Amino acid sequence: xxxxxxxxxxxxxxxxxxxxxxxxxxxxxxxxxxxxxxxxxxxxxxxxxxxxxxxxxxxxxxxxxxxx
Amino acid sequence: xxxxxxxxxxxxxxxxxxxxxxxxxxxxxxxxxxxxxxxxxxxxxxxxxxxxxxxxxxxxxxxxxxxxxxxxxxxxxxxxxxxxxxxxxxxxxxxxxxxxxxxxxxxxxxxxxxxxxxxxxxxxxxxxxxxxxxxxxxxxxxxxxxxxxxxxxxxxxxxxxxxxxxxxxxxxxxxxxxxxxxxxxxxxxxxxxxxxxxxxxxxxxxxxxxxxxxxxxxxxxxxxxxxxxxxxxxxxxxxxxxxxxxxxxxxxxxxxxxxxxxxxxxxxxxxxxxxxxxxxxxxxxxxxxxxxxxxxxxxxxxxxxxxxxxxxxxxxxxxxxxxxxxxxxxxxxxxxxxxxxxxxxxxxxxxxx
Numbered sequence: 560x561x562x563x564x565x566x567x568x569x570x571x572x573x574x575x576x577x578x579x580x581x582x583x584x585x586x587x588x589x590x591x592x593x594x595x596x597x598x599x600x601x602x603x604x605x606x607x608x609x610x611x612x613x614x615x616x617x618x619x620x621x622x623x624x625x626x627x
Numbered sequence: 628x629x630x631x632x633x634x635x636x637x638x639x640x641x642x643x644x645x646x647x648x649x650x651x652x653x654x655x656x657x658x659x660x661x662x663x664x665x666x667x668x669x670x671x672x673x674x675x676x677x678x679x680x681x682x683x684x685x686x687x688x689x690x691x692x693x694x695x696x697x698x699x700x701x702x703x704x705x706x707x708x709x710x711x712x713x714x715x716x717x718x719x720x721x722x723x724x725x726x727x728x729x730x731x732x733x734x735x736x737x738x739x740x741x742x743x744x745x746x747x748x749x750x751x752x753x754x755x756x757x758x759x760x761x762x763x764x765x766x767x768x769x770x771x772x773x774x775x776x777x778x779x780x781x782x783x784x785x786x787x788x789x790x791x792x793x794x795x796x797x798x799x800x801x802x803x804x805x806x807x808x809x810x811x812x813x814x815x816x817x818x819x820x821x822x823x824x825x826x827x828x829x830x831x832x833x834x835x836x837x838x839x840x841x842x843x844x845x846x847x848x849x850x851x852x853x854x855x856x857x858x859x860x861x862x863x864x865x866x867x868x869x870x871x872x873x874x875x876x877x878x879x880x881x882x883x884x885x886x887x888x889x890x891x892x893x894x895x896x897x898x899x900x901x902x903x904x905x906x907x908x909x910x911x912x913x914x915x916x917x918x919x920x921x922x923x924x925x926x927x928x929x930x931x932x933x934x935x936x937x938x939x940x941x942x943x944x945x946x947x948x949x950x951x952x953x954x955x956x957x958x959x960x961x962x963x964x965x966x967x968x969x970x971x972x973x974x975x976x977x978x979x980x
Contacts, residue, residue, distance in 0.1 A: 569642040575820070576649035579861060582898055586660045590879070590897035591668035594922070595940055597877045599672070601921035606965040607680070607980070608923050617703070617720055618683040618966045618980040 657899045665901045669940035678946040684978040693970035699740045706747045708735035714749045737785045741792040750783035784826045798825040820858040827871045842869030864900045871915045876922045884913030904937045915957045920964030928955030
């Protein structure tokens with residue numbers, strides 16, 4: 560019985576690998592360019608990256624100035 | 628599963644040989660497209676300036692190690708869970724505790740805020756994921772309305788609501804991930820493929836997206852189709868357990884943090900690892916990772932009590948943040964990217980900005 564389950568596990572592994580091998584891929588240069596473009600396009604909105612004036616960041620403003 | 632009919636001549640040996648040759652073919656196909664490194668493409672862009680990031684709030688109240696936290700979509704509330712069995716909802720602006728629940732188990736390793744902000748999910752050594760609706764009445768006993776949703780056969784390591792309050796995705800020490808209907812507790816889909824504990828999962832950041840990534844003790848990161856349960860892509864380059872996985876904001880890539888002391892970036896369309904974030908001086912495991920809003924920064928919490936901030940494109944470290952007095956177990960950037968929160972085995976959470 561165990562040899563049968565080993566076989567079916569192996570069959571599943573082979574099917575899985577066939578699926579993974581058939582994935583459409585693009586070049587790393589293309590992928591990298593797209594990642595970079597996304598970063599640069601959104602950089603201005605990224606408060607942790609560019610910083611925002613202390614007054615508009617609720618965590619940076621002094622605690623005594625509570626927003627009502 | 629009944630034994631499938633074997634094609635003529637198939638034996639364990641032929642299948643094994645086929646499996647080896649497919650693995651080699653997969654590596655070959657991936658290598659063909661490896662024409663450049665990410666940091667080389669990024670050489671032309673400006674380096675980042677000096678970072679000033681400080682602890683702006685310290686949330687004290689847990690009696691033991693903080694294991695997990697999540698932000699509410701309102702960008703100010705936070706839920707955190709601890710080894711002491713407590714789950715606390717905080718207002719991060721004021722540091723006030725709004726709700727507290729005592730779980731029937733210790734080591735509550737997973738917690739998540741519902742998209743509506745009206746409920747939280749949590750679980751751990753109880754092998755379950757339970758949902759607690761949050762009441763406006765602070766005197767109400769939240770435990771009375773608890774709903775058990777997920778049942779695994781080993782500890783719950785991570786949980787996340789999908790785009791609504793109606794479904795939850797879980798990962799477990801039993802090696803599987805699962806999708807559940809919150810109302811009925813019904814199992815909608817299960818995901819098999821990891822050969823050891825699954826430690827983390829993250830949903831793809833898209834309204835229509837139907838994929839998620841998981842990482843585990845088998846050193847693999849797997850990408851899954853939520854509808855079919857199929858494992859569509861798999862990555863195995865880490866040298867030890869993957870503790871945390873997080874999607875890049877565009878959904879085209881994801882980062883991992885591992886016990887091998889490195890964080891790595893995998894691009895889904897190139898189908899390969901495209902960056903490693905490591906230094907000889909970093910020898911402790913990375914427990915948790917998250918991206919800043921634009922994806923340019925990667926915040927990673929480590930077992931050496933520090934948080935390292937990495938330039939995702941150039942592969943360099945831009946800051947080290949000190950402050951926690953024990954392992955950093957969880958790091959999450961707020962929904963609008965104005966701050967990030969870290970939780971630690973020193974029993975506290977810190978908000979950094």
